[in-house]
Amino acid sequence: MIYESSPVAIAIFASFVLGVVGLSFWLGRKGQSAKGYYAAHGEIHWFVNGIAFAGDYLSAASFLGICGMIAFYGYDGFLYSIGFLAGWIVALFVIAEPIKALGKFTFADALDARFNSRGIKLAVAISTLIVSIFYLIPQMVGAGHLIVPLLGLPHAVGVILVGVAVTLIVVTAGMVSTTWVQFIKGSLLVFFCAVLTVMILGRGLEVNAGRAGDEDLTxxxxxxxxxxxVLVNGQPQTAENDLRAVGTIHALPARYGDARETGPLRPLEYLSTLEDSKVVTWSAKKHTDEQGSHTTYSPTIREGKDLLKPGGYFKGLSSGSLTDRLNFASLMLALFCGTASLPHILIRYYTVKDAAAARKSTVVGIAAIGGFYVLTLYLGLGAMTSGYLDPTSSNMAAPLLAKSFSETLFAVISAIAFTTVLGTVSGLIMAGSGAVAHDLIENFCGVQMTDHEKVRAGKIAAVGLGLAAMALGILFRNFNVSFLVGWAFHIAASANLPALVMLLFWSRTTKQGITAAVTVGMLSSLGWILLSADTFEKVYGLSRAASPIPFSQPGLVTIPLGFLVLVVVSLLTPRPTPRQVSA
Amino acid sequence: MGNDQSPPSRNGASRSRRIGMWLFLVYVILYAGFMGLVLFRPDMLSWRPFGGVNLAIAYGMGLIAAAFLLAFLYMIACRCDATDA
Structure with missing residues (x-):
């Protein structure tokens, strides 16, 4: 769809972005030590760190991706919310306190604390980089999608804009500014999504989104x-001849008689009324001929109760397909195990002073993140029935929902979503730059650096990662961001979790076992993704049938494989010394 | 890990750790139960026992609420241990 920008939207957006970058410069005005750059001197208050966890975690995938998936497919998007939050239970009960006690700047420090092994340093640094890059892609894609309707600029410009802003944030002040950006962004995101949810409930449900007649079902x-x-219905695409915005209530429950709107609804009443309503949803089908590539968007009138149960996106859950069910089980396992293995989440444990603060900040994070995920259900369903959905882009559902209320709210929500991307990307670039400068250059290669040189090396790495993120964001623009972020969870869970858990709970774990588990987990999950049917179809443009992999989501195989490799290799190598076990 | 702790606080920490593991187990059972229903008995999730809201939504919201509740219980348990020590 073609979007027109408004001066108010541009002004609000510009003030948010400039405010964030300005704050970053202000925080970074003082000279920095390596501990300040990589771990904010370990002096961040646990409450601030907890909200910053939410800022780190509630990325474009959570806000844009989940809302879009619920708006297009119904309940299945909420399964991502459930899985994303469940991962925090692993982080709190299994990982938080030990990782704080073991590490210094990076996740590799913790895994290597007992052994001082170059193999561990190299394997973990590479795995951190790969996970960070896979997590960066959907954030950059989301940034591009936001810029299109807000500023009327091409997708690529949005990607470049976020890349430049984030690199500036990270280079100016490191973990201190990253933490405060996350704190502000996390607070704003949860607050404004709560406001939006109250507005959705206040509006209630309306046939054809409050317009006369029924939705055009052509x-x-x-x-x-x-x-x-680009042609729309055979004619050149213009502002007048464009795709229609879609997604409405077709009929309210019988108890409303001839009424076309419910009026304000309570939270549970909203859900039960939607279950008893009929909803118009739209699906896309592609075909190509000599005249070009055609995408046909067709409406379906569906029962609300079918949209509020699993099976809309994960088709196999309703059809009973074994492959689809394995894919789903694998994804949910990866979400459960992946959170506590994400490098940009793990490094946040080094910004607080002790293990108790790490624990308390995780609890605050769970409260903020859990609250937000409850809201995603209302945001997604509100977007589904708002009459403002862009049939070409599920990622735009949440900002367009805000537009259905007012242009100003649209600008604010889009600016917050953009800040969301800025915050998450800056955290990821911090984690990646730490892996390059601290783990690879200093610890693995043994390059002796002064404190100042360590900071400079981290900043140069951050610039390189920023450039890579921009290129990948443009390349993967047509993917749903939640789908993309799922890949990062698979790789993180397969490469990092087995090593972390076994190091903490099995004294027989050896350095060779850890190195092998990280390497095998990383390569097997990455290889599986690159050879999967989804990648064959959506990245290479090949037939799904050509894929040699039985199902697309690797976690169900590669996470247990990581554990197995660690146990076998540890048993085949000499026991760790008593000093290493008690370290 | 934890070598600089005095014996009472180390006991407290290990008791908190045990409580944490039990709470973790409770959540794993809840999560596995939900996944089992989604994978093998999705028809049951259409059942509407709670104020007209179906089991899929009620269980999903319940899992989010349970995560917060267990986290809160854990924080209280750890605080008690710190006080005891």
Whole structure:
């Protein structure tokens, strides 16, 4: 769809971004030590760190991706919310306090604390980089999608804008500014999503989104010709001849009689009324011929009760397909195990003073993140029935929902979503730059650096990662961001979790076992993803049938494989010394 | 790990650790139960026992609430241990 920007939207957006970058410069005005750059001197208050956890974690995938998935497919998007939050239980009860006690700046420090092994340092640094890059892609894709309707600029410009802003944030002040950006962003995101939810409940449900008559149920066709021109229903795409915004209530429950709106609803009443309503949803089908690539968007009138149960996106859950069910089980396992293995989450444990503060900040994080995920259900369903959905982009559902209320709210929500991306990307670039400068250059290669040189090396690495993130964000623009972020969870859970858990709970764990588990977990999950049917179809443009992999989501195989490799290799290598075990 | 702690606080820490593991187990059972229903008995999730809201939503919201509740209990348990020590 073509979007027109408004001066108010641009002004609000610019003030948010400039405010965040300005704050970063202000925080970074003092000279810095390595401990300040990588771990904010370990002086962040646990409450601030807890909200910053929410800022780190509630990324484009949580806000844009989940809302979009619920808006397009119903309940299945909420399964991501459940899985994303469940991972925090592993973080709190298993990982938080030991990782704080073991580490210094990075996750590799913790895994290597007992052994001082170059193998561990190298394997963990590479795994940190790969996970960070896979997590960066959906954030950058989300940034590009936000810029299109807000500023009327191309997707690539949005990606470059966020890349430049984030690199500036990280380079200016490191973990201190990253933490405060996350704190502000996390607070704003939860607050404004709560405001939006109150507005959704206040509006209630309306047939055809409050417009006269029923929603136009004519199919719409978007064509991209071989010359690159875009046609809508056979005519050139213009502001007047564009795809219609879609997604409405078709009929309210019988108890409302002829009424076309419910009026304000209580939270549970909203859900039960939607279950008894009929909803118009839209699906896309692609085909290509000599005239170009055609995407046909077709409406379906569906029962609300079918949209509020699993099976809309994960089709196999309702059809009983074994492959689809394995894919789903694998994804949910990866979400459960992946959170506590994400490098940008783990490094946040080094910004507080002790293990008790690490624990308390995790509890605050769970409260903020859990509250937000409850809101995603209302945001997604509100978008589904708002009459403002862009049928071409699930990632735009949440900002367009705000637009259905007012242009100003749209600008505020889009600016917060953009700040969301800034915050998460800056955390990821911090984790990646720490892996390059601290783990690879200093610890693995043994390059002796002064405190100042360590900080400079981290900043140079941050610039490199920023450039890579921009390129990948442009390359993967057509993917749903929740789907993309799932890959990062698989790799993190497969590479990092087995080593972390076994190091903490099995005294027989050896350095060779850890190195092998991280390497095998990382390579097997990465290889599985690259050879999966999803990647064949969506990245390489090949037939799904050509994939040699039985199901696309690797975690169900590669997470247990990581544990198995660690146990076998540890048993085959000499026991750790008593000093290493008690360290 | 934890070598600089005095014996009473170390006992407290290990008791908190045990409580943490039990709470973790409770959540794993709840989560596995939900996954079992989604994977093998999705029809049951359409059942509407709670104020017209179906089991899929009620269980999902319940898991989010349970995460917070268990985390809160754990924080209280750890605080008691710190006080005891």
């Amino acid at each position: 199919a719409q066709v978007r064509t991209v010709t071989p010359e690159g021109k």
